[in-house]
Amino acid sequence: MNSLHSIDYAVIAMYFVLMIAIGIYFLRRLKNTKDFFAGGNKIPWWTSGVSLYMTNFSAWIFAGAAGFVYFTGYFALISFGLGALSYYIGSQLTASRWRRSRVISPVEYTNTRYNVTTQQLFSYVIAIVFILSGGVQLAAIGRILSAPLGIDVSVIIIGVGLIILAYTYSGGLWAVNITDFVQFVILIGVSIVVVIMSIQLIGGIGELIRNIPPLEFDYVYNNVHYDGHYLIGMFIITTIGVAAGGAQRFYSVRDEKSAKKVGRMAGILFLSFPLIFGVPPLVARVLWPDLSQVEFFADQFQPMDLVYIGVALKVLPIGLVGVLIAALLAATMSALSSVYNLVSAIIARDMYKDAFKRDATEQQVFRVGKLATIFMGLLVMGLALSFVHSDLGIFNIMMAFFTLLNLPTAVPIAFGLLFKWVPRWGAFSATIWGLYIGILTRYLLDWGFGPQIYLVAVLTFAIFVASGYLGVLYKTNKLRLILISALFTIGLYILLATNVYSEFGILVDVLLPVAVIIMGVSIYIFSGLFARESETDREQVEQFFNKLYKPVDVAKEVYARGRKETTTFPLVGINTIVIGLFIFTMFLVPLEGTDSYSFILLGGILTVFGGSMYYFGKRSEMRSWQKYQDEIIERGLDIEE
Numbered sequence: 001m002n003s004l005h006s007i008d009y010a011v012i013a014m015y016f017v018l019m020i021a022i023g024i025y026f027l028r029r030l031k032n033t034k035d036f037f038a039g040g041n042k043i044p045w046w047t048s049g050v051s052l053y054m055t056n057f058s059a060w061i062f063a064g065a066a067g068f069v070y071f072t073g074y075f076a077l078i079s080f081g082l083g084a085l086s087y088y089i090g091s092q093l094t095a096s097r098w099r100r101s102r103v104i105s106p107v108e109y110t111n112t113r114y115n116v117t118t119q120q121l122f123s124y125v126i127a128i129v130f131i132l133s134g135g136v137q138l139a140a141i142g143r144i145l146s147a148p149l150g151i152d153v154s155v156i157i158i159g160v161g162l163i164i165l166a167y168t169y170s171g172g173l174w175a176v177n178i179t180d181f182v183q184f185v186i187l188i189g190v191s192i193v194v195v196i197m198s199i200q201l202i203g204g205i206g207e208l209i210r211n212i213p214p215l216e217f218d219y220v221y222n223n224v225h226y227d228g229h230y231l232i233g234m235f236i237i238t239t240i241g242v243a244a245g246g247a248q249r250f251y252s253v254r255d256e257k258s259a260k261k262v263g264r265m266a267g268i269l270f271l272s273f274p275l276i277f278g279v280p281p282l283v284a285r286v287l288w289p290d291l292s293q294v295e296f297f298a299d300q301f302q303p304m305d306l307v308y309i310g311v312a313l314k315v316l317p318i319g320l321v322g323v324l325i326a327a328l329l330a331a332t333m334s335a336l337s338s339v340y341n342l343v344s345a346i347i348a349r350d351m352y353k354d355a356f357k358r359d360a361t362e363q364q365v366f367r368v369g370k371l372a373t374i375f376m377g378l379l380v381m382g383l384a385l386s387f388v389h390s391d392l393g394i395f396n397i398m399m400a401f402f403t404l405l406n407l408p409t410a411v412p413i414a415f416g417l418l419f420k421w422v423p424r425w426g427a428f429s430a431t432i433w434g435l436y437i438g439i440l441t442r443y444l445l446d447w448g449f450g451p452q453i454y455l456v457a458v459l460t461f462a463i464f465v466a467s468g469y470l471g472v473l474y475k476t477n478k479l480r481l482i483l484i485s486a487l488f489t490i491g492l493y494i495l496l497a498t499n500v501y502s503e504f505g506i507l508v509d510v511l512l513p514v515a516v517i518i519m520g521v522s523i524y525i526f527s528g529l530f531a532r533e534s535e536t537d538r539e540q541v542e543q544f545f546n547k548l549y550k551p552v553d554v555a556k557e558v559y560a561r562g563r564k565e566t567t568t569f570p571l572v573g574i575n576t577i578v579i580g581l582f583i584f585t586m587f588l589v590p591l592e593g594t595d596s597y598s599f600i601l602l603g604g605i606l607t608v609f610g611g612s613m614y615y616f617g618k619r620s621e622m623r624s625w626q627k628y629q630d631e632i633i634e635r636g637l638d639i640e641e
Contacts, residue, residue, distance in 0.1 A: 008322025012329070014579070045258035049265025050184045052087075052249040060398055061277055062328055063140040067304030069281035072226065074215040077274040082235045084270035090242030090414075091263015096256035097417040098247045100548050102557070108349055110427065112544045113416050118428040122409055123351050125431065127343045129405040131376065134339040135383025136398045141332040142388055144309045145325060147300065157384045160329060164336045165377030185576055185613075189605040190320070190327040191276045193598055197315040198283040208279070211286045222302075224396045229450025237407050237453050242266075243414035245406075248342055255552045280311045287311070301389075320598055323583060336380065344372035399449055404442055407453065408434025411460045419465065420545050424537050425529040426467035433519070434460035440515055446502035463526065470523065471530025481527055489520030573614030580606030 043051075069076040101109045110119040142157040149156065199205055217228040242263070249266075250259040284307035288294045296310050297303035312324050348369035353360045360368075387397055411434065412427035438456045441447040447455075463470075473481040493516040500508055552558070584603025 011322030045261040048249045049262045052266040053269040060140040062308045063305040066281040066308035086238035088267035090239040094243040095250045095259035098250035099256045099259040132401045134380040138384035139387040161381040185609040225448040233450040233453030240410045244410040340376045347372040423533040429526040430464035470527040474527040474531040485523040576610030
């Protein structure tokens with residue numbers, strides 16, 4: 001396996017300089033919170049689509065997910081392949097409504113659609129989810145880069161975390177989207193090279209297929225059970241998660257048609273996921289069926305997390321190892337920069353302004369958002385330092401946070417845009433139920449991820465859609481409401497009591513009935529909240545949906561009273577071309593172990609992408625402006641030069 005050469009470090013350094021330069025460049029474009037958190041609604045749909053795709057990538061893909069592919073084979077590839085369908089369905093459910101909501105944070109609309117209490121609950125839960133996942137992602141990059149770089153994992157975590165914080169703090173969502181595009185080019189380029197060369201290493205794709213064990217649907221990975229229910233559960237949670245969690249990419253584009261294109265773009269890109277990121281770990285399984293017998297893995301903690309980097313180091317020549325490291329950093333930077341920007345938007349807009357200082361000025365909210373970005377960066381670094389030494393492994397830690405905390409908020413956030421009849425307290429009760437049943441099944445009953453997702457999804461959705469009916473019963477027929485609560489309690493207890501897998505024994509026998517009774521009683525309590533829906537509340541909900549039914553007036557809402565449209569992609573395209581040409585010519589350097597084929601292939605990919613970004617990006621942005629220029633002038637709308 002190749003080690004790093006001075007040229008590798010030069011490539012990494014050049015990449016860091018480029019990312020920070022992009023953040024500094026966009027610093028002068030930021031005038032207010034809408035620019036910082038929503039890109040002024042002028043981010044092209046194809047860029048936002050790539051960014052949505054990239055937000056799901058980090059070193060976790062090359063570490064935890066790669067280890068999962070190595071261990072489960074085809075099972076993991078199916079799981080990843082379902083992501084494309086999830087992204088398409090989830091985005092088409094809510095993308096246009098997110099754009100018409102005219103918000104600058106994913107939970108801002110919940111204040112009007114629901115109430116302040118619900119908004120604050122969402123704010124805290126979503127912030128916690130993203131902070132925890134950010135810690136896992138940063139831990140993953142430290143985990144897989146420590147061995148090849150020969151640097152202590154803690155130093156890597158702190159160094160990378162500070163760099164991400166620097167350009168996200170400077171450039172806001174514009175910097176996040178543009179760097180996402182550059183990172184996408186580097187990531188896909190080097191990953192394609194690794195796939196091609198790793199397949200050649202074992203004699204071709206036919207040899208790979210012949211040596212992969214047959215598909216199974218039952219695995220225990222690091223003491224956590226995965227089966228067919230996990231695949232279905234992940235499809236459900238990803239679909240709903242995109243409908244709720246893709247908000248920032250949907251509302252940052254020009255109009256509702258562009259928002260839907262964002263989701264379709266991300267879905268198409270996800271079709272490549274199993275091939276580009278699944279093949280190298282499968283090659284590793286063929287090469288090294290017993291990792292303990294391979295020197296590189298012998299002394300490593302959780303060695304399966306390092307199979308992708310192991311294959312890449314084996315096939316890549318001197319020079320391209322640095323590009324690989326840059327790609328791994330690119331994936332993590334993309335995901336974490338989105339975390340910092342999104343959570344700081346929630347803190348500034350939803351926590352600070354709506355809960356603590358309602359009369360806060362635009363500049364005060366802006367400053368709080370910037371300070372929150374710094375806080376996010378430091379907190380995520382601290383969590384990463386803790387997670388990197390966990391016995392659960394990177395993949396299992398991410399899955400635990402993803403299933404336990406994400407779905408209970410995703411359901412009411414996504415479907416709150418679709419269902420007008422749900423009362424304003426419906427989302428609060430649904431989230432509380434989802435979190436409660438998730439903790440109960442996970443930590444008391446020891447359910448697997450699949451069944452846990454089923455029950456959380458069903459119960460969260462059930463009380464959400466039934467909340468209006470339960471509120472009516474509270475007013476008109478309390479006896480029937482009590483009967484429904486009792487029947488629910490009995491049915492839920494039977495279901496849970498017959499599916500206990502934990503070793504707590506008598507503790508379960510005592511706590512489970514109490515826990516189920518609490519849920520049954522909560523139906524009656526929540527119904528009282530649903531019944532408090534007033535005529536004023538219904539009018540506010542009606543006004544909110546009237547806004548969702550109103551198409552975006554692009555000329556007035558996007559281009560008028562804003563800065564005249566300028567092109568930004570040529571600059572980034574030129575930088576990408578420079579990187580491509582630099583790699584293209586590296587084969588001329590007389591170093592032992594260099595491979596002209598791989599340098600030419602990757603350099604060509606980056607150069608073509610950079611050229612396309614320069615040409616099509618410039619034309620796209622200028623056409624968007626010119627399309628509405630005459631209308632703006634005709635309507636007498638103001639434009640800031």
